[in-house]
Amino acid sequence: MAQITLIEAVTQALAYEMAHDESVVVLGEDVGVNGGVFRATQGLQEKFGELRVLDTPLDETTIAGVTVGLAAQGMKPVAEAQFEGFIYPMMEQIACHAARLRNRTRGRITVPAVWRAPWGGGIRAPEHHSEANEHLFTNIPGLRVVMPSSPARAYGLLLAAIRDPDPVMFFEPKRIYRQYKEEVPDDGEALPLDVCFVLRDGTDVTIVTWGAQVKEALEAADELAAEGISAEVIDVATLTPLDFDTIAESVQKTGRCVIVHEAPKTAGFGAEIAARIAEECLYDLLAPVERVTGFDTHIPLFRLEMKYLPSTERVVEAAKRTLANS
Amino acid sequence: MSIAAKFEIEYLQYLDAEGKQVRDDLPEFANDLNHMVELYKLMLSTRVFDAKSVALQRTGKLGTYASCLGHEAAHVGIGSAMKPEDVFAPSYREYGAQLYRGVQPREVYMYWGGDERGNDYQKEPARHDFAWSVPIATQCLHAAGSALAFKIRNEKRVAVCTIGDGGSSKGDFYGAINIAGAQNLPLVAVIVNNQWAISVPRKIQSGAPTLAQKGIAAGLYCIQVDGNDIIAVRKAMGDALDRARNGEGGSVLELVTYRLSDHTTADDARRYRGEQEVKDAWAKEPMKRLRNWLVAKGVWDDAKEEAWKNECDEWMDNEVNAYLETKTQPVTAMFDYTFAEVPADLAKQRDLALQLDKKAH
Numbered sequence: 184m185a186q187i188t189l190i191e192a193v194t195q196a197l198a199y200e201m202a203h204d205e206s207v208v209v210l211g212e213d214v215g216v217n218g219g220v221f222r223a224t225q226g227l228q229e230k231f232g233e234l235r236v237l238d239t240p241l242d243e244t245t246i247a248g249v250t251v252g253l254a255a256q257g258m259k260p261v262a263e264a265q266f267e268g269f270i271y272p273m274m275e276q277i278a279c280h281a282a283r284l285r286n287r288t289r290g291r292i293t294v295p296a297v298w299r300a301p302w303g304g305g306i307r308a309p310e311h312h313s314e315a316n317e318h319l320f321t322n323i324p325g326l327r328v329v330m331p332s333s334p335a336r337a338y339g340l341l342l343a344a345i346r347d348p349d350p351v352m353f354f355e356p357k358r359i360y361r362q363y364k365e366e367v368p369d370d371g372e373a374l375p376l377d378v379c380f381v382l383r384d385g386t387d388v389t390i391v392t393w394g395a396q397v398k399e400a401l402e403a404a405d406e407l408a409a410e411g412i413s414a415e416v417i418d419v420a421t422l423t424p425l426d427f428d429t430i431a432e433s434v435q436k437t438g439r440c441v442i443v444h445e446a447p448k449t450a451g452f453g454a455e456i457a458a459r460i461a462e463e464c465l466y467d468l469l470a471p472v473e474r475v476t477g478f479d480t481h482i483p484l485f486r487l488e489m490k491y492l493p494s495t496e497r498v499v500e501a502a503k504r505t506l507a508n509s
Numbered sequence: 510m511s512i513a514a515k516f517e518i519e520y521l522q523y524l525d526a527e528g529k530q531v532r533d534d535l536p537e538f539a540n541d542l543n544h545m546v547e548l549y550k551l552m553l554s555t556r557v558f559d560a561k562s563v564a565l566q567r568t569g570k571l572g573t574y575a576s577c578l579g580h581e582a583a584h585v586g587i588g589s590a591m592k593p594e595d596v597f598a599p600s601y602r603e604y605g606a607q608l609y610r611g612v613q614p615r616e617v618y619m620y621w622g623g624d625e626r627g628n629d630y631q632k633e634p635a636r637h638d639f640a641w642s643v644p645i646a647t648q649c650l651h652a653a654g655s656a657l658a659f660k661i662r663n664e665k666r667v668a669v670c671t672i673g674d675g676g677s678s679k680g681d682f683y684g685a686i687n688i689a690g691a692q693n694l695p696l697v698a699v700i701v702n703n704q705w706a707i708s709v710p711r712k713i714q715s716g717a718p719t720l721a722q723k724g725i726a727a728g729l730y731c732i733q734v735d736g737n738d739i740i741a742v743r744k745a746m747g748d749a750l751d752r753a754r755n756g757e758g759g760s761v762l763e764l765v766t767y768r769l770s771d772h773t774t775a776d777d778a779r780r781y782r783g784e785q786e787v788k789d790a791w792a793k794e795p796m797k798r799l800r801n802w803l804v805a806k807g808v809w810d811d812a813k814e815e816a817w818k819n820e821c822d823e824w825m826d827n828e829v830n831a832y833l834e835t836k837t838q839p840v841t842a843m844f845d846y847t848f849a850e851v852p853a854d855l856a857k858q859r860d861l862a863l864q865l866d867k868k869a870h
Contacts, residue, residue, distance in 0.1 A: 234661045237657075240688050242680070242684045244684050245653075248681060249653050249657060252650060252651035252653055252654015252655045252658070256654070276650065280651065284640075286847055287628050288625070291629045292640065324847050325848065349848050428853070
């Protein structure tokens with residue numbers, strides 16, 4: 184079985200679903216001949232033609248609104264926002280229409296669409312190319328916000344997202360697009376949405392994260408283990424609707440929690456998880472919840488970028504503080 | 510100096526303000542006087558419906574309502590030219606077109622009366638149309654996406670969107686006609702130019718002498734039409750739909766009309782426009798000219814007018830009663846349509862809402 188990267192898993196999932204469901208169409212700027220700026224759609228236009236892999240005019244609003252129209256007509260569009268920083272013009276269509284057409288028509292019109300976007304920093308990209316803004320979408324009812332953290336989860340979750348009857352934001356952490364390979368069988372098996380994945384069992388502290396930061400969380404767990412501290416690592420994967428039960432179960436076991444994300448701290452999605460822990464698990468806690476996040480600043484250009492991103496060291500220190508504070 | 514491109518915009522009108530024919534080449538449908546009477550009757554229904562809606566709002570039985578007074582020719586002209594299999598993406602006052610396509614007055618009352626079920630049109634072909642779009646011009650892209658779906662599936666269907674003169678200033682409108690031109694999509698984008706975007710007049714929207722010409726930049730066929738003349742509207746729409754259906758591409762139609770009412774029942778147009786302007790607009794309104802024309806042809810008279818008005822009143826009264834008798838949705842309805850299935854986390858909030866509701870009773 185072939186070992187593939189996360190970006191190759193995205194391509195593999197798109198190709199599988201396009202071959203098995205002719206209502207699936209891919210659209211966006213550069214997705215055709217060029218195969219996308221990250222090559223996520225490489226080879227798809229040759230296989231499926233210019234109408235099912237459509238190079239659109241360069242207008243994000245058009246891409247988002249046409250996607251709504253396609254989905255409302257029973258197609259399953261997968262739209263690409265070239266970078267997360269270019270998604271802002273799409274938000275009106277996503278918030279005002281994609282996320283609410285089912286509700287405002289009592290189920291008569293639905294939007295089974297996916298918006299893919301390369302997400303986050305760490306690749307020395309130009310300005311506006313490194314945004315981590317998943318929290319802007321987690322506050323919109325009717326949307327699923329999904330972020331894979333490995334090639335296998337990218338494949339399985341993207342298949343699930345395309346098959347889901349509701350609109351899905353699928354944020355791909357581009358820092359780990361080509362970081363490592365793993366075996367991903369091209370068997371069309373989807374992974375479940377709306378569930379967290381427990382990647383590592385532990386008893387002393389729960390580390391909750393998603394996307395690219397799963398790497399730092401697992402590295403931190405290794406370092407902590409070397410010092411005799413047992414960390415449980417949870418990949419949230421679907422941010423909304425949130426599977427809080429899995430997080431609560433873990434926090435009830437460990438009594439400690441560190442939430443890690445790349446987005447700015449204030450009103451980031453970590454704040455939601457911390458608030459839910461305060462509401463529902465306060466008396467299980469042995470120490471205050473820690474958050475390791477980006478700063479409340481713009482993501483800097485690349486000379487300072489790595490100083491912005493949460494590091495493994497910061498996660499380890501936060502976990503140790505929760506033990507020291509117990 | 511050489512010329513890279515040149516253009517002109519045709520203006521189409523068959524009936525003047527008094528209902529006199531200004532050209533002899535009437536389209537074929539206009540020679541069918543029974544059909545023309547049907548169009549007139551629906552225009553009159555629309556006007557009676559509109560008056561009833563405003564009265565309901567004034568007596569506290571509807572929320573804010575957007576009137577369509579003065580748009581009857583434009584809206585009925587659009588709806589009557591479309592085929593059932595086409596898709597309509599309207600903004601929020603195109604009732605005349607929607608009534609033609611099967612939207613029931615009770616559904617409009619329900620929507621403006623605060624009940625989402627008003628958007629769940631029960632009858633075809635409206636059932637497969639989009640619901641009203643409140644964010645301006647965003648629906649143009651839904652029509653373009655629908656047109657793209659028709660092209661991908663090789664279906665002989667056309668997507669029609671309507672916007673106002675204000676809506677033609679938005680990027681969404683340009684994005685829709687632009688991709689329609691680039692992909693040769695079966696899209697008919699109709700600008701219902703009623704001269705006012707709430708308090709902002711047409712001249713503030715654009716320096717272009719016509720709004721129709723905006724379609725030139727997108728490579729579409731463009732025409733300006735007397736939007737108070739239903740023969741002209743019906744003809745221009747029919748031609749545009751035929752071209753789109755035959756793979757000859759999209760069109761932009763500018764229907765020049767006038768908003769005789771306030772923007773909505775929450776607006777007071779006297780704050781920003783003069784009485785004389787409105788008086789002049791009433792002289793050109795769409796009902797009178799078609800009525801005069803039909804009377805001159807001997808197929809309409811005061812007695813028929815009165816009889817049909819009475820029928821409309823009865824129809825609308827029934828619809829109002831049906832609306833007023835509709836029970837409010839259960840509190841759980843706000844959860845049940847957020848996703849296809851209520852996610853576990855949301856189900857907990859649904860239970861809470863149910864408990865609170867029971868407690869309140």
